[in-house]
Amino acid sequence: MSKNAIQLARQKFAQVKQEFIQFKGGLDLETPPLFMASGSIRESQNYECDTLGGYKSLTGYERFDGRPAPSAAAYATIPVTITGTVAVGDTITGVTSGATAVVIANVTTYLVITKIVNTFQAEVLNVAAAPQATSSAGATVDGASSPLLHAQYKNLAADQYRADILVPTGSGNSLGGVRFGGVTYTFRNNAGGTEAKIWKSSTAGWVAVPTGSEISFTAGNSSVGEGDTLTQGGVTATIKRLLVLSGTTPNIVGRLIIHTVAGGNFAAGAATSTGGGALTLSGAEAAIVIQPSGSYEFVVENFGGSAGTKRIYGIDGANRGFEFDGTDHSYTPISTGMTSDIPTHVVAHKNHLCFSFANGSFQHSGPSTPYVWSVILGAAEIGVGDAITGFYSQPGSETSGALSIFTRNRTSILYGNGVSTWVLVPYRAELGAYAKTIQDIGFTLFLDDQGLMNFQTAQAFGNFSHATISGKIRTWLNVQRTKALSSCIIRNKSQYRLFFNDQYALYATFDKNKVVGMAQIFLAHQVKWVWSSEESDGSETIFFGSTNGMVYQMEKGTSFDGAAIEHWLNLAYDHIKSPRTLKNFKEAMLEITGGGYTAFQFTYELGYGDTNINQPASVSKTASLSSGLWDAASAVWDALFWDGRSLNKTNVDLGGTAENISLMFRGSSDYDSPIRFSGALVHYSNRRNIR
Numbered sequence: 001m002s003k004n005a006i007q008l009a010r011q012k013f014a015q016v017k018q019e020f021i022q023f024k025g026g027l028d029l030e031t032p033p034l035f036m037a038s039g040s041i042r043e044s045q046n047y048e049c050d051t052l053g054g055y056k057s058l059t060g061y062e063r064f065d066g067r068p069a070p071s072a073a074a075y076a077t078i079p080v081t082i083t084g085t086v087a088v089g090d091t092i093t094g095v096t097s098g099a100t101a102v103v104i105a106n107v108t109t110y111l112v113i114t115k116i117v118n119t120f121q122a123e124v125l126n127v128a129a130a131p132q133a134t135s136s137a138g139a140t141v142d143g144a145s146s147p148l149l150h151a152q153y154k155n156l157a158a159d160q161y162r163a164d165i166l167v168p169t170g171s172g173n174s175l176g177g178v179r180f181g182g183v184t185y186t187f188r189n190n191a192g193g194t195e196a197k198i199w200k201s202s203t204a205g206w207v208a209v210p211t212g213s214e215i216s217f218t219a220g221n222s223s224v225g226e227g228d229t230l231t232q233g234g235v236t237a238t239i240k241r242l243l244v245l246s247g248t249t250p251n252i253v254g255r256l257i258i259h260t261v262a263g264g265n266f267a268a269g270a271a272t273s274t275g276g277g278a279l280t281l282s283g284a285e286a287a288i289v290i291q292p293s294g295s296y297e298f299v300v301e302n303f304g305g306s307a308g309t310k311r312i313y314g315i316d317g318a319n320r321g322f323e324f325d326g327t328d329h330s331y332t333p334i335s336t337g338m339t340s341d342i343p344t345h346v347v348a349h350k351n352h353l354c355f356s357f358a359n360g361s362f363q364h365s366g367p368s369t370p371y372v373w374s375v376i377l378g379a380a381e382i383g384v385g386d387a388i389t390g391f392y393s394q395p396g397s398e399t400s401g402a403l404s405i406f407t408r409n410r411t412s413i414l415y416g417n418g419v420s421t422w423v424l425v426p427y428r429a430e431l432g433a434y435a436k437t438i439q440d441i442g443f444t445l446f447l448d449d450q451g452l453m454n455f456q457t458a459q460a461f462g463n464f465s466h467a468t469i470s471g472k473i474r475t476w477l478n479v480q481r482t483k484a485l486s487s488c489i490i491r492n493k494s495q496y497r498l499f500f501n502d503q504y505a506l507y508a509t510f511d512k513n514k515v516v517g518m519a520q521i522f523l524a525h526q527v528k529w530v531w532s533s534e535e536s537d538g539s540e541t542i543f544f545g546s547t548n549g550m551v552y553q554m555e556k557g558t559s560f561d562g563a564a565i566e567h568w569l570n571l572a573y574d575h576i577k578s579p580r581t582l583k584n585f586k587e588a589m590l591e592i593t594g595g596g597y598t599a600f601q602f603t604y605e606l607g608y609g610d611t612n613i614n615q616p617a618s619v620s621k622t623a624s625l626s627s628g629l630w631d632a633a634s635a636v637w638d639a640l641f642w643d644g645r646s647l648n649k650t651n652v653d654l655g656g657t658a659e660n661i662s663l664m665f666r667g668s669s670d671y672d673s674p675i676r677f678s679g680a681l682v683h684y685s686n687r688r689n690i691r
Contacts, residue, residue, distance in 0.1 A: 014685055014686075015685060015686075016586065016683055016684070016685050017683070017684055017685060017686070018681055018682070018683055019574075019576045019577075019681070019682050019684065020679055020680070020681050020682075021038055021039050021571070021574055021663070021679055021680045021681075021682060022038070022039045022053060022678070022679045023039045023053065023054050023055050023571065023677055023678055023679050023680075024037075024039045024040070024049075024053045024054070024516070024517065025037045025039055025040035025041070025517050026040065026041060026049045026472070026509070026515075026516065026517020026518045026519055027040075027041045027043075027044060027472065027473055027517065027518050027519050027520060028040045028041065028042065028472040028473075028572065029042075029043075029472060029473050029474075029475060029476055030471065030472050030473070030474055030475065031472065033572070033573050033608060034575070034579060036572040036573070037572065038572065038574050038576075039571065039572070039574075039679070040517075040571070040572045041055065041517075041519065041569065041570065041571060041572070042570050042571065042572050042573070042662065043568075043570045044519055044520060044567075044568060044569045044570060045520060045521070045522050045566065045567055045568050046058045046521055046522060046565055046566065046567035046568075047519050047567055047569045048493070048495070048507045048509065048519050048521070049507070049509040049516050049517030049518070049519055050509065050516070050676060051493065051494050051509055051510075051511050051516055053516075053678060053679075054593075054676045054677055054678035054679070055519070055569055055676065055677050056674055056675065056676035056677075057565070057567045057598075057667065057672075057674045057675050057676075058521065058565055058567065058674060059554075059555050059556070059557070059558075059674050060556060060557040060558050060559045060560055060561075060565060060670075061523075061544075061552045061553060061554045061555070061556055061557065061560060061561060062158070062162065062165075062552060062553060062556045062557045062559070062561050062562075063162060063165045063550050063551070063552055063553075063561050064165065064184065064201065064543060064551050064552060064553040065165045065166055065168075065201055065202075065205040065206045065551065066183075066184070066200075066201030066202045066203055066204070066205060066206070067161075067164055067165055067203060067204070067205055068161055068164075069161070069553070069556060069557075070157075070158035070159070070161040070162040070165070070556075070557060071158055071556045071557035071558070072161075073114055073154070073157035073158045073160065073161045074114065074116075074141060074142070074157060075104065075112055075113065075114045075141075075142070075153045075154060075156070075157040076101075076112075076113055076114075076116060076139035076140055076141045076142070076143055077110045077111070077112055077113075077139065077140050077143035077144065077153075078101075078110060078111050078113060078120055078135050078137070078138070078139040078140070079109060079110045079135060079136045079137050080109070080110055080111050080125065080133040080134060080135050080136070081133060081134050081136070082106075082108065082132070082133045083131065083132060083133055083134060084127070084130065084131065084132035084133065085127070085132055086103055086106055086111060086125075086127060086132050086133050087103070087106070088103055088104060088105060088106060089102065089103065090102070090103045090127045090128075090132075091103075091127070092111070092113065092125045092126065092127055092132075092133070093125065093126045093127075093129075094118075094120045094121065094123045094124075094125060094126075094135070095123050095124040095125070095126055095131070096121060096123040096124070097118055097119060097120055097121050097123060098118055099116065099117060099118035099119055099120045099121075100115075100116070100117045100118070101113035101114065101115055101116040101117070101120070101139070102114055102115045102160055104153070104156040104157055104159075104160055105153065105156060110143075111133070112153050112156065113139060114156070114157035114160050114161075115160060115161075116139065119138060119139075120135060120138050120139045121135070121137075121138050122134075122135055122136055122137055122138070123135055147596070147597040147624035148597055148622070150597065151558075151596060151597040151671040151672065151673070152671050154671065155558065155559070155670055155671035158557060158559075158562075159562060162561070162562055164205075165205070166205055166206065167206075167548065167549045167550045167551075168186060168188045168197075168199040168206045168549060168551070169188075169190075169191070169197075169199075169206070169208075170188040170189050170190050170191055170197060170549060171188075171189050171190065171191050171192070171193050171549070172188065172189045172193060172293070172547075172549060173188070173189075173293075173528050173545070173546070173547050173549060174186055174187075174188055174528055174529065174545025174546060174547075174548075174549050174550065174551055175187040175188055175189070175196060175293065175294055175295065175296055175316070175528075175529070175545070176294070176295065176296020176297070176298070176314070176316065176529050176545070177296075177529055177531050177543055177544075177545050177551055178296075178298040178300070178312055178314070178531050179531055179533045179541055179543060180300060180312050180325075180326050181326055182535065182536065183200050183201055183202075183326055184200070184201040184543055184551065185198060185199065185200050185201075185209070185312075185324075185326060186198075186199050186206075186545060186551050187199075187290070187294070187296055187316070188549050189292040189293060190292075193292055193293070194292060195289050195290055195291065195292050196290040196291065196292050196293070196294060196316075196318075197209075197290070198211070198290075198324075198331060200326065201551075209326075209327075209328055209331070210259070210328050210329060211287075211288040211289075211290065211329060211331045212240055212257050212258055212259035212287075212288055212329035212331070213237075213257070213258050213259065213261060213285040213286060213287050213288060214255055214256065214257055214258070214285065214286055214288055214332075214333065215255065215256050215258060215266055215281055215282070215283070215284070215285040215286070216254070216255050216256075216281070216282040216283065217252075217253070217254060217255070217256060217271075217279040217280060217281050217282060218247075218251070218252075218253050218279070218280050218282060219250060219251055219252075219278075219279055219280040220244075220247075220249070220250070220251075220252035220253070220254065220277070220278070220279035220280075221249045221250040221252065221276075221277060221278050221279070222249040222250075222252070223273070223275050223276040223277040223278070224239070224242060224252070224273045224277035224278070224279055225239070225242060225273070225274075225275070225277065226239055226240065226241060226242050227239065227274075228273035228274040228275065228277055229273065229274045230256065230258055230266075230271060230272075230273050231271060231272050231273065232266050232267070232269065232270070232271040232272075232281065233263075234263040234264065235261065235262070235263040235264045235265065235266050236261070236262050236263055237258040237259060237260055237261040237262070237266070237285070238258060238259055238260050238329075239256050239257070239258055239273060240257045240258060240259055240329045240330055240332075241256065241257035241323075241330065241332045242254065242256060243255040243256070243257070243332070243371040244371070244372075245371060245372055245374070246372070246374060246376075246377065250278070252279070254371075255335075255371075257288075257329065257330070257331075257332050258285060258329075259328070259329035261285060265284050265285065266281050266283075266284055266285050267281070267283070267284055268280075268281055268282055268283045268284075269281060288331060288333060290316075290319055290331070291318045291319050292318070293318060294316025294317050294318035294319060295316060295317050295318075295529075296314055296315070296316045296529060297314060297315050297316075297345060297346050297436070298312055298313065298314040298346070298531070299312075299313050299314075299346050299347060299348050300312055300313075300533075301313055301348035301353070301370075303348075303351065303353070303368050303369070303370050304368075305368075311323050311324065311325045312324045312325065312326070313334075313346055313348065313353055313370065314346060315343040315344060315345060315346045315355065317342060317343075317344050318342065319333065319342065320333040320334055320335060320336075320341050320342065320343075321333070321334045321336070321343045321346060321353075321355055322334055323370060323371075332371075334353075334365075334370065334371060334373075335373070336355065336363060336373040337373055337374075338357060338361075338363075340357070340358075342357070342358070343355035343356060343357055343363075344356050344357060344358055344387075344388065345388055345389070345390050345391060345435070346391075347391035347392070347393065347403070348393075349364070349391070349393045349403045349414075350367075350393075350401070350403075350416075350417055350418065351367050351368050352364040352365055352366070352367055352378075352418075353365040353370035354391065354403075356388035356391070356405075357388075358387055359387075360383055360384050360385055360386050360387055360388065360407070361381055361382075361383055361384075362381070362382045362383070362384055362388060362405060362414075363379065363380070363381045363382075364379060364380060365378075365379050366378035366379050367418060378418065378419055379419075380419045380422065382414070382422065382424055384405055384407060384410070384412055384424070385407075385410070386407035386408065386409060386410055387407060387408065388405060388406065388407055389406050389407055389408055389432065389433050389434060389435040389438075390406045390433055390435055390436070390437075390438040390446070391403060391404065391405055391406070391438070392404045392406075392438050392440060392444050392446075394413075394444065402414060402415050404427075404438075404444060404455065405424075406432055406433035406438060406446065407432050407433075408432045408433070408434070409429065409430065409432040410426065410427075410428070410429050410430075410431070410432055411426075411427040411428055411431045411432060411433070411455075412424055412425065412426050412427055413425045413427050431448060431453070432448055432449070433446035433447060433448060433453075434446070434447045434448070434481060434482075434484045435484075436484065436485065436486050436487060437484050437487045437498060438487070439487050439488065439489050439496055440489070441489050441494065441495075441496050441510055442510075442512065442513060443455065443456040443513055444456070445469075445496050445508075447477075447481055447484055447487075447498060448468075449481065450468050451468045451469070451470035451471065451474055451477050451478075451481075452468065452469050452470035452477065452496075452498075452506075452508065453468055453469070454468075454469050454513070456513065469508075469515050470508075470518065472518070473506070473518055473520075476520070477506070480500050480502075480504060480506070483500040483501045483502055483504075484498060484499070484500055484501075485499050485500060485501050485526075485527060485528060485529075486498075486499045486527055486528065486529050486530045486544075487499065487530070488530040488531065488532040488542060489532060490532060490540065490542065490555075491532070491534065491540050492540050493509065494509055494510045494511065494516075495507055495508065495509050495510070496508045496510070497530070499523075499526075499527035499530060499544075501526060502526075503522055503523050503524070503525065503526050503527075504520060504521065504522055504523075505520075505521040505522075505523060505527065506518060506519075506520065506521070507519050507521055522566075523560060524560035524561065524563045525546040525547070525548070525550075525552065525560070525561070526546055526547050527544045527545075527546065528544070528545050528546055528547060529544060529545050530542065530543070530544040530554075531543050531544070540555075541553065542554035542555055558669070558670060558671050558672060558673060558674075559669075559670035559671070560670075562670060563670060564668045564669055564670040565667075565668070565669065565670070565672075566667075566668040567665075567666070567667050567668070568664070568665065568666040568667075569664065569665040569666075569677065570605075570662060570664045571662050571663045571664070572662065573605070573608055573660040573661065573662045574660055574661055574662070574663075574682075575659055575660040576660075576661075576682070576684065578659075578686070579659060579660070580659065580689055580690045581659065581686050581687070581688070581689050581690070582657050582658065582659055582686070582687040582688055582689070582690060583657065583658065583659065583660075583661075583684045583685065583686055583687060584656075584657045584684060584685050584686075584687055585604075585606070585654040585655065585656060585657070585658075585661055585682065585683075585684045586653075586654055586655070586683040586684060586685070587651060587652065587653050587654050587682075587683045588651070588652050588654055588663065588680045588681060588682045588683065589649050589650070589651050589652075589680065589681040590602070590649070590650045590651075590652060590677065590679075590680050591648075591649060591677070591678040591679045591680065591681075592623055592625070592648040592649070592650055592675060592676065592677060592678070593625065593648070593675075593676045593678060594623065594625035594648075594673050594674060594675040594676060595625055595673055595674070596624075596625060596672075596673030597622070597623070597624050597625075597671075597672065597673060598622070598623050598625070598667070598669075598672040598673050598674070598675040599620065599621065599622045599623075599667060599669065599672055600620075600621055600622075600665050600666065600667040600672075600675065601618040601619070601620055601621070601665070601666040601667060602618060602619055602620075602621055602652050602663075602664070602665055603616055603617065603618035603619070603664050603666075604616060604654065604661055604662060604663050604664055605661070605662045605664065606656045606657075606658035606660070606661055606662075607658030607659055607660060608660065609662070610658070613656060613657075613658055614656060615656075616654075616655065616656065618664075618666070619652065619653075621650055621652070623648045623650065623675065625648055625673070625675070654682070654683075654684075657687055659690060661682070663680055665677060
């Protein structure tokens with residue numbers, strides 16, 4: 001080779017080049033390092049995949065009972081001269097204004113306060129009726145002097161409100177929960193563990209929901225109605241629910257749910273109700289007692305057709321199925337006639353309430369009559385040959401919609417619209433689902449022995465397809481699958497979330513029917529149950545219960561209920577399309593988006609982390625990503641961000657020579673805002689090929 005040719009070759013290799021690494025693809029624990037896709041994750045904790053690409057550290061969760069959310073807490077600063085003693089936690093009172101607040105930080109020249117009532121002014125400040133400071137001006141809301149202090153003071157205020165939120169009275173785990181009509185309901189054993197109690201959220205915290213009593217009757221007429229006063233001699237009660245099981249007036253047979261029994265106890269014999277109602281009671285009333293330690297499932301359905309008849313239907317594996325509308329005394333056990341009347345799963349399908357039982361029995365009520373389980377009146381039982389683990393109604397028209405019935409090792413499809421047209425068709429003998437893992441995100445997802453499965457309804461009638469979509473995390477999921485406890489979907493993130501009994505979770509993000517990526521999550525609390533639903537205003541709420549009996553709200557705050565969120569993200573070893581060429585890495589520009597202050601550690605590994613290469617130390621980086629106001633007079637074009645996201649391009653120095661590089665991020669904080677890493681523009685020059 002000529003001298004000029006050698007020089008040209010050297011110049012070609014010395015030229016500084018740029019390569020943009022788009023962060024996408026999610027966690028990949030199976031692909032050999034050489035073949036891993038650029039921008040995918042080789043290991044991580046507490047990052048989720050964004051539908052538009054990139055990886056975002058988690059939003060936190062916080063305890064909930066209906067009182068003000070910790071994450072919504074506000075703080076203010078007030079300039080003071082301390083004349084006595086003011087400690088964190090003290091309540092200060094303005095002598096002139098009468099305003100009060102709780103101190104969350106004492107910074108000598110000013111106090112940081114929260115829980116502010118009324119308006120402070122320049123005045124003497126009392127603590128416990130004694131003057132301890134003098135303010136030179138009123139309080140300034142969000143008055144921190146830096147983004148870091150703002151984040152820390154917001155966090156201190158959140159801690160103050162967090163302490164007010166309590167666990168429902170009782171013992172043991174939170175057993176189940178559901179959101180209905182803007183109120184959260186939860187079940188927990190009483191202090192002695194002898195029965196389960198119902199609690200509802202309120203602005204004053206958890207409030208107990210009392211259950212009533214039930215009593216059977218015959219020979220009822222049509223004038224007996226809900227809200228009536230039931231009378232037998234000197235004994236009275238209020239009828240909460242009228243359950244008509246069979247017959248027509250004047251020979252209606254059914255049950256009553258009653259409350260506020262006064263004057264003694266009812267007995268077998270004639271009784272009356274307000275407005276000319278007449279019926280014959282079958283015996284004394286029996287208090288409704290919910291057996292303890294159930295594992296709850298719910299479906300919200302409207303079998304009555306009017307706005308006021310939408311109700312909760314549930315099972316818990318320890319009691320009869322039930323109906324509940326959230327009001328006092330409305331918990332209504334549903335009797336199916338089974339000897340062991342303890343359903344294990346619930347679904348509403350084609351206007352029938354459906355239960356499963358431990359012996360592999362699928363049963364449903366009569367059409368539009370969730371209380372009626374008589375074969376004569378449209379109820380039915382179908383055996384599926386194995387213990388049922390769950391259901392899901394597949395979409396379709398009035399005639400083509402079908403019900404998937406899952407067992408651990410088999411899936412069957414129920415076609416038809418009622419007793420006269422039901423056809424149960426086995427789908428695949430080896431395809432089954434773990435209980436509480438079945439969700440729909442535009443298609444049905446569930447956990448099988450082979451991994452996370454996609455069970456899609458095809459357009460052709462009766463044609464179904466399935467595929468494992470968790471191949472990149474197969475080994476880890478094989479270990480985790482028997483630990484699955486609960487699952488949910490997150491609508492505004494297009495996510496399926498699967499929770500395990502070791503505090504780990506799997507977050508899988510989708511774009512339409514394609515997997516964007518999956519990621520491992522490790523939470524500070526075990527998720528015993530989870531419920532996600534859409535509120536009346538279109539917003540989404542996600543609640544879960546844990547082993548301490550507490551209920552938490554997800555996607556709230558910057559911590560795991562006050563505990564720091566530890567997160568790390570180690571990307572694939574990227575050889576930049578030339579796996580056998582050594583490269584001298586120079587710098588990288590990180591593309592970051594977020595909505596507040598955040599800090600993180602950045603480093604990288606060279607050559608698969610080879611210890612013979614001088615690997616770099618980590619460096620600390622901060623970003624203050626706060627929203628600008630479009631069209632505001634003070635707005636600066638370059639400082640604005642679109643759709644609630646600000647963009648930050650952070651340069652980091654690189655150094656060293658190797659055939660590949662892995663970018664790595666780490667952080668741990670209870671006040672940092674979530675941060676999204678979208679990609680990195682890496683500057684490098686080629687050195688030589690590896691011989």
